[in-house]
Amino acid sequence: MKLKIMANCAKRCFLLATFLLSAFNSFPQKEITNQSLYWTRYFNQLALSPKLTWHNEIENRRFFENNRQHHFIIHSRLHYKTFKRADFAAGFSYGRQSPHTADSEFRLSVPELRPYQEVSLTNTYGRRLSVQQRLRMDERFIKNNNGTELLDGYQFNLRFRYRLQASVILSKTGAEKLTALKIADELMINAGDGIVYNQFDQNRVYLGIEQGVVKGLAVELGYLNWYQQRPSGKQFFARDIVRITLHHKINLYKQL
Structure with missing residues (x-):
């Protein structure tokens, strides 16, 4: 029974991505640029109270x-747990976007200011499987530029993001020795009057494994497939990404 539930959740995680990729593959005159990247990430969680x-x-x-x-991007947000399964959060991101191609002759770094809000709903199935749905809204303020230098003012872009993620505990030996498999799919849609061709922004499919090291510390290694539409509407990036994450959890309210 558990294996059947896990299989169904995995199918749900990849269904949307499969549909989108097959739909876009049918478009004529599509130009795809393949790229390979690596991401290094530090993720800190400070528990201020039980909620x-x-x-x-x-x-x-x-x-x-x-x-x-x-x-390069920094995220900071506060999460408030309103119900047993529901979580609301609001935060702010600061990013520096460099050119989208590794062989670009320019080195311009474009700042972005991004307030955002999100709501998450998590369901658990037994002791090993959890499925989370997250809806986020990004208010993006991207510095105006001409590709070679920064200009006055910011361009505004509203973006909606929906992520479905399944996490399966493979083994557990105490709080510090947890091993978990993660499968996720996230769809991002642009909105607003300035969006002409790329209402679809991107889709990210992720597979990773997290391993606890000591209490409060864990390392995660994963693969991310990032499919992104460019402003022209007919050009796309298909990115293969290796991501390494250091998770760090600190319980402050129990230490007071």
Whole structure:
């Protein structure tokens, strides 16, 4: 029975991505650029009370080719657990976007300011399987630029994100020795008057494994397939990404 539930959840995680990829593959004159990157990430969770948690992430994204910088981003948000399964959060991100190709002759780094809000709903099945649905809204303020230099003002872009993620505990020996498999699919849609061709922004499919090291510390290694539409509407990035994450959880309210 458990295996059947796990299989159904995995199918749900990949169903949306499969549909989108097959739909876009039918478009004529589509141009796809394949890229390989690696992301290194530090994810800190500070438990302030049984219901309130402060999450902080620092992530650096680089191309394997020429080891060129692609994106540096910091997230910070407060999570409030209103019900047993529901979680609401609000936060702010700051990013520096470098050119989207590793062979670009320019090195312009474009700032982005991003307030955002999200709601999550988590269901558990037995002691090993949990399925989370997350809906996030990004209010993106991207610095105006001409590709070679920054200009005055910011461009605004509203984006909606829906993620379905399944987590399966493979083994557990105490709180510090937990091993978990993660499968996720996230769809991002642009909105607003300035969006002409790329209402579909991107889709991310992820598979990773998290291993506890000591209490409060865990390491996660995963593969991310990132399929993104460019502003032209007919050009796409297909990215293969290796992501390494250091998870760090600190319970503050029990230490007071």
